[in-house]
Amino acid sequence: xxxxxxxDGVDPWVNWSWLSSHVPTVLADLExxxxxxxxxxxxxxxxxxxxxxxxYRWTGLRLPTLGTFGVFYTIPSLALFALLVxxxxxxxxxxxxxxxxxxxxxxxxxxxxxxxEVPNDVLDAADGMGYRPLARLLRVELxxxxxxxxxxxxxxxxxxxxxxxxxxxxxxxxxGELILQGYIESxxxxxxxxxxxxxxxxxxxxxxxxxxxxxxxxxxxxx
Amino acid sequence: MDxxxxxxxxxxxxxxxxxxxxxxxxxxxxxxxxxxxxxxxxLIALPIGxxxxxxxxxxxxxxxxxxxxxxxxxxxxxxxxxQILGLGDAPIILALTALAIPPMVTNSYVxxxxxxxxxxxxxxxxxxxxxALVLRIELPLAVPLIMAGIRTSAVQVVATATLAAAIAGxxxxxxxxxxxxxxxxxxYSRALTSSGSSGSSGRPASRATAFKTA
Numbered sequence: 001x002x003x004x005x006x007x008d009g010v011d012p013w014v015n016w017s018w019l020s021s022h023v024p025t026v027l028a029d030l031e032x033x034x035x036x037x038x039x040x041x042x043x044x045x046x047x048x049x050x051x052x053x054x055x056y057r058w059t060g061l062r063l064p065t066l067g068t069f070g071v072f073y074t075i076p077s078l079a080l081f082a083l084l085v086x087x088x089x090x091x092x093x094x095x096x097x098x099x100x101x102x103x104x105x106x107x108x109x110x111x112x113x114x115x116x117e118v119p120n121d122v123l124d125a126a127d128g129m130g131y132r133p134l135a136r137l138l139r140v141e142l143x144x145x146x147x148x149x150x151x152x153x154x155x156x157x158x159x160x161x162x163x164x165x166x167x168x169x170x171x172x173x174x175x176g177e178l179i180l181q182g183y184i185e186s187x188x189x190x191x192x193x194x195x196x197x198x199x200x201x202x203x204x205x206x207x208x209x210x211x212x213x214x215x216x217x218x219x220x221x222x223x
Numbered sequence: 224m225d226x227x228x229x230x231x232x233x234x235x236x237x238x239x240x241x242x243x244x245x246x247x248x249x250x251x252x253x254x255x256x257x258x259x260x261x262x263x264x265x266l267i268a269l270p271i272g273x274x275x276x277x278x279x280x281x282x283x284x285x286x287x288x289x290x291x292x293x294x295x296x297x298x299x300x301x302x303x304x305x306q307i308l309g310l311g312d313a314p315i316i317l318a319l320t321a322l323a324i325p326p327m328v329t330n331s332y333v334x335x336x337x338x339x340x341x342x343x344x345x346x347x348x349x350x351x352x353x354x355a356l357v358l359r360i361e362l363p364l365a366v367p368l369i370m371a372g373i374r375t376s377a378v379q380v381v382a383t384a385t386l387a388a389a390i391a392g393x394x395x396x397x398x399x400x401x402x403x404x405x406x407x408x409x410x411y412s413r414a415l416t417s418s419g420s421s422g423s424s425g426r427p428a429s430r431a432t433a434f435k436t437a
Contacts, residue, residue, distance in 0.1 A: 076382035078389075082399045086226045158293050165296040166386065169403055176298060183302045183390065191306065195299030202294035 015189040022190075026178065030197055033164055033174025037205075039096055040160045041153060044103025049149075051104070052111025053137065062112065069105035077102075077163050081170050095167045102163065103156040107149070114148025115141055143217070150213040154206050161202045165194075175201075244397070252393035257381045260316050264323030264376060269369070272328040276335025276365070277357050285332045292325030297383045305390040315387040322383055323376040330372025334365030 019026070055061040075083075080098045088094045118141050126140045142149075165176030173180060175194040182191025233239060240246055275285050300321055304314035338361045346360045362369075385396030 074378055074382065076385045076396075078385045078396060078399050082402060155293070158290070162293070162296045165298040169400075176296070179296070179299050179302050183305065186306065188306060191299070191302055195296060195303060198296045198299060199294050203291075206290070206294070 011186075011188050013188050013192050015187075018187075018189045019193060026193060026197070029173075029175050029177050029194070030201070032172065033161070033176075033198070033201065036092070036095060036099065036164050036167065036172065036174055037157060037160045037201075039092075040099035040103055040164075041157050043096060043100040044107050044156055045153070047100065048104045048107035048111055048152075052108050052115065053142075055108070056112055056115040065108060066105070066112075069101065069108060072101045073105045077166050078169060081167065085170060090170050092172060094170050095164075095172050099160055099163060103160060106156045106159070107152045110148045110152025110155075111145065114145030114152075117148065118144045146217050147213060150209060150216065154209045157205045157209065158202045161198060161205065165198060249393060249395050249397055253381070253384055253395045256312065256315055256319065256384045256387060256392070256394055257377070259312075260319030260380050260384075261323050261373070261377050263316065264320045264380075265327060265373060267320070268324040268327035268372075268376075269331050272331030272369075272372075273335055273357065273362070273365075275328075276332040277353075277361060279336060282332060282336065285328050289325035289329040292321070295321070297322050298386060298389065301386055301390055310391060312392070314390065315384070315392045319380050319383060319387075323380050326375040326379070327369075327372040330375070331365065331369045334368030334372075335361050337368070338364045 051061075051065055055065050077098055080101075081094060084094045084097055088097065122140065122144065123136070126136045131140065164172075164174050165179060167173050168176040168180045175198045178190040178194030178197075182188060182194065242248070272285065275281050297318060301314065301318040304317045308314040308317065335357075342360060342364070343356060346356050351360065384394050385399060387394045388396035388398075388400040
């Protein structure tokens with residue numbers, strides 16, 4: 001009980017003078033967080049797009065690919081970082097293998113669903129107009145699948161931003177480092193600042209991608 | 224293969240199979256934390272999702288709350304709960320429950336919305352009252368989606384319960400955190416395998432269901 005009174009009395013949730021003197025630290029953590037997230041999402045796309053197109057063409061590939069990444073997805077991130085360290089060491093590679101692996105499942109599902117939902121009439125019309133398979137894929141099918149793919153990118157981005165906070169166990173926490181500091185020192189300011197920036201970053205990214213979707217697929221706008 | 228060999232030696236050591244830091248104890252703690260969080264989460268989330276789904280109102284609210292829930296870093300909630308509630312199971316249960324609620328609200332809402340309106344009209348025509356309509360028509364038809372939501376929540380909770388050890392709690396994450404602290408490799412891979420297998424009880428696909436419905 002005494003401890004709680006002490007915390008309430010002395011340590012406010014945000015100590016502004018600490019914050020103003022630690023702006024560079026906070027910004028560096030934020031930057032690391034953004035970099036880890038961007039690499040993870042782009043890396044996920046680079047793997048999931050060709051894999052998704054392949055699984056769309058050859059349905060036999062769906063079960064093995066979705067199954068493999070589905071199992072990968074159930075491994076808790078903390079445990080996955082731990083398992084990878086003996087092989088890839090304490091490095092960005094360890095963090096990215098885990099983060100990209102999680103994103104591949106999310107993106108792969110949405111790529112396949114998006115391509116599946118292209119109406120057959122549209123495909124017939126494209127064939128009738130003389131599109132070759134590759135041109136049809138690039139200029140008809142992928143653009144029509146874009147809303148589903150961007151929806152997947154939004155989910156992947158937001159969930160990656162959350163998982164990066166746990167990468168402090170391998171020394172790469174981004175904003176998670178601030179949360180860890182708040183825990184170790186029982187000091188509320190870095191904890192609150194780290195968590196709040198994390199939520200703000202996730203919401204900003206989500207909103208930004210929603211705007212990208214509006215610009216990229218104007219025809220999908222609800223009337 | 225040196226790593227796997229050390230894992231085997233660690234597992235074969237009888238000292239790791241009993242006592243307060245034994246594998247059965249840690250597994251029990253992990254299950255207890257996860258079950259309690261999912262059960263409390265279901266008690267809160269299902270009535271909300273079912274009510275909203277039945278009346279078909281505030282659907283956007285339910286979906287945005289769920290998206291917001293995804294944006295919350297579970298580690299941040301855990302440490303914040305620890306600072307407020309102190310040592311013990313309470314902050315862990317609180318954080319895990321917060322994590323469990325959103326998928327269950329969304330899925331039960333969507334599940335009830337997707338019941339064929341013709342069926343509801345037919346039931347009303349046969350004289351069903353609102354409560355009977357919910358209990359005997361809508362709920363049975365919505366069970367697959369509601370269960371998918373519970374599975375999504377359960378897998379996330381079991382995975383995140385490993386983080387309990389980061390705020391001095393128990394569970395299988397204890398081995399991972401302690402393994403990192405000691406720099407010993409045998410310890411944490413054990414937690415990986417047990418936690419992974421209890422997590423996959425809901426089958427891998429369960430996590431993925433959320434992407435479609437959310």
